[in-house]
Amino acid sequence: MKSHFDVVVAGFGPSGAVAAGLLGSLGINALCVDQSRTVYDKPRAIAVDHEIMRVFQGMGVVDRIAEHVAVFPPSEYYGVDGQLIKRIDTVPKPYPLGYTPTMVFTQPPVEAALREHAGSYDCVEISLGTELVSFREEPDGVVNVDLRDDGGVARRVTCAYLIGCDGASSTVRTQLGIEYEDLEFDEPWLVVDVRVNEQGIEKLPKVAIQYCEPSRPCTYIVGPGGHRRWEIMLLDGEDPREMQQDQQVWKLLGRWLTPDDGALWRAASYRFHALVAKEWRRGRVFIAGDAAHQQPPFIGQGMCQGVRDVVNLVWKFDAVLRGSANASLLDTYQTERSAHVRQLTTRIKDLGRLICERNPIAARERDARLLREAGGVIRTVTRQEIVPGLVDGLLSASAHAANGTLFPQPRVVHGDAHALLDTVVGDGWRIITLGNEPASSHVREVVQRLGAQLVRLETDGDPHHAVADGVRPAVVELDGVLTGWFDRYRCAGAIVRPDHYVYGVAENATALERELAQLEATLHG
Template sequence: MSSQPVVPPVVVVGAGPVGATAALLLARRGLPVLLLDRRPHPSGLPRAVHLDDEALRALADAGVVEEFLAVSRPMAGLRLLDARHRTLAEFRRTGGAGRHGWPQASMFHQPDLERLLRAAIDRTPGIEVCGGEEIVGLADADRSVTVTVVERATGRRRDVVASAVLGCDGANSTVRGLIGARMRDLGRPDRWLVVDLRTRVPLPVWPGVHQVCDPDRAATFMPVSGDRYRFETRLRTGEDAADLTGPALTELLAPFGAQDAEVVRAAEYVHRAQVTDRWRRGRVLVAGDAAHLTPPFVGQGLALGLRDVHQLAWKVAAVVTGAAGEDLLDTHGAERGPHARALVRLAALVGRLMTGGGAGAVPVRRAALTAVARVPALAAYATESRTPPLRPGPLVDRRGRAGRRLAGTLVPRARVRAGGQECRIDDVLGSGTAVVASAGPGCVAVTTGGRRTEVEDVDGALTCWLREAGARFAVVRPDRVVRAAG
């Protein structure tokens, strides 16, 4: 009697939000996962505070999006202020859900997200978590990787044979160094003081992000979730975090009514604009902050990492199970590299436009922002959550009018009715490649695994999406990205 061959685990290095999401995505595809982290327990630091609705597709496929929505808060938009905190321009988001069925932007406390991800990992079969262990070596084989791990408390070493390795181990990534990759600068580093606050009663502030466009003292203030708020300010030359404590910090917080708030944490951060020059060596790949670092101005730090692993997990699963060749992994860097560089450059540019220049830039900025706010199309772009489409490649065919418009973008997470039950199109698409096609008034047909199902397009969102692109059908990848349309 023959037995099924034992598949070595996929080793995910780094148990932060990106690594934890990767572990869940892989396990839900039936792969055993070993999740390693040099820390014995989650850090508990509130780093990321924002996610857009595109990135929530990753949390949805990881099975935690509803729990995330319960601990997050929709963001109302962006208000740009001058040095005296007078409004230069305001870009409001409309209430309700966006094209993916969730708020276009959500604010959250990162430890809350980490707790719900860990809880999901604990109840998901096939994931082993090892804290307090550090990776120190990688040795490639034909279809595996030997990972050398050190237990930090005892110094004990062990080797783990992995079917693949995902380096989600942050800005100072060990995995990135072990594969010979280096970060490439796309902009100058920027030193900021980041202050996390709590209040006993809600502050009477607008529930969006306040950006002070003052070259001398640029600052950001935003409600996060619950009783938490975040304040950030650029440090001047020769200034450090200790210079902005006590009365100095109180004075900076006063315009937002936060002068009496509890300071939970105040730390200096260096915002960098960098992307790795190498995303893969064999079956070892990097993602998240191990692959890119971005200034905070368009809120894409964690979102970029979640996109990385969402678009990578199904590829790793296909290669490990033998359903696809090794060259499928080449598409990871080919797709994620240009996308990350585009968003990192955009964040750096937006930061310069909002806070750069000297005194002479102030009247120019005021005039430009006033003009932008008066043009509805430009104002809408300021709050748009869509990111650029993926570049053309083996998995993105942008030929033809429909292909140019849809390929490389996400299919809308529209409401449909299938078998008398209302759900979202993702529930019908399944976990593999699918084809979504027009099927008469108010209906679309979904073909997956050779089976065709007609569903009612409840709001007409999919029908409109296809029609506006001049498309009769769209081929949708497992990560909900359109591969081709025609």
């Protein structure tokens, strides 16, 4: 067995498995450890969005998990007297990132596929049944990591970087002494998953519903196939342990189902929290996923946030380890992810407070206010309006509305077939230019040093046609998504990071040269 790794990942849940898979795809020597030898056989996360599906696409696992993923239907919010007060849905087609913006999934088989993918790389070692006991960063920059397997055998390894993806009770965070900041949301809920049969499916709503009822707020979610979830608020005086017993669960579900309509899969009581770590990094040790943050589940972003964490971190590890960026690039991890998590958690918390109002008078005032603000006609809010972009970190100093947004992934013509953009041009650094805007020799040199792709978007024409300068392949999109994006942001070029966020944009070739020079100086500064 190896004794030294570039990266050690503690935890092999979704975040850890994605981290290990991404590290493997980049050829980075990594070790991933987890105390459990098996995937937890019950669902916890249930929602995934188009940004994360795009990550799974880049990893090559989308087809493998497709049967376990389904479209997330609209969410309808009903008030005190059963009236519709709010509606959340997805943006219409053509979808900006190539996938339905929000989906539901069944976690155990999807997590198993992510684990299998991570283990397919020769440069990644997976050590299950293994506990991270302790770690220590030495003055020379190496992290010593002490491990022990479930047979009691000890092992010491060293690494350049350690990531704690080891959950809400994270050993890594605890040993670092990092505290959570409480964003002031703490409510007791019962989460119930049921495998519903055909008879039961016919009884149930076809859309997701938030029952904003003061007597007992409740969420109903339509999962893939016969999977249905209820999140039910517990009332004062109810014992969480007792309420998760089968007899009590079926009493709570009696509004919708009887035991003849399906089988209980899971019933677990939780306290829904809004917590964010005060630090995400201490030297060469980082935390990600639930180790770094916890949030209420009201738009299903918990797992998505953890995947965003490791995607943000892994490409930066790669750049630093290869010498294409200064180690200070890693400082942007906390800057970017902490701000994003705080902003999104605050928005989710606001939704939660709307849902969880227990005072009947205040709830009626809430209903009247929402209906008044909607002008009597409920406006559909898209879930993507709730999820923010990046506001700080590795972004162009030239302020622009496009900076920090997710760059679209349209369908493009590729040879004789249609494909999504990333499939054609890759997912590292990309510089996308619109139409005939030329690229200077200096731009090409910087692009080469970045290991980037320089791509020309044709608004029409022959996709087989090579660009005159012989450098940039041309792509022709099918649905006008990118053309509309360039028009909306009034630019002719975009610099896109490996995690698909826009670093900066340019209105012409001169501005593009300036932006790339600034980027290179920042990476090597």
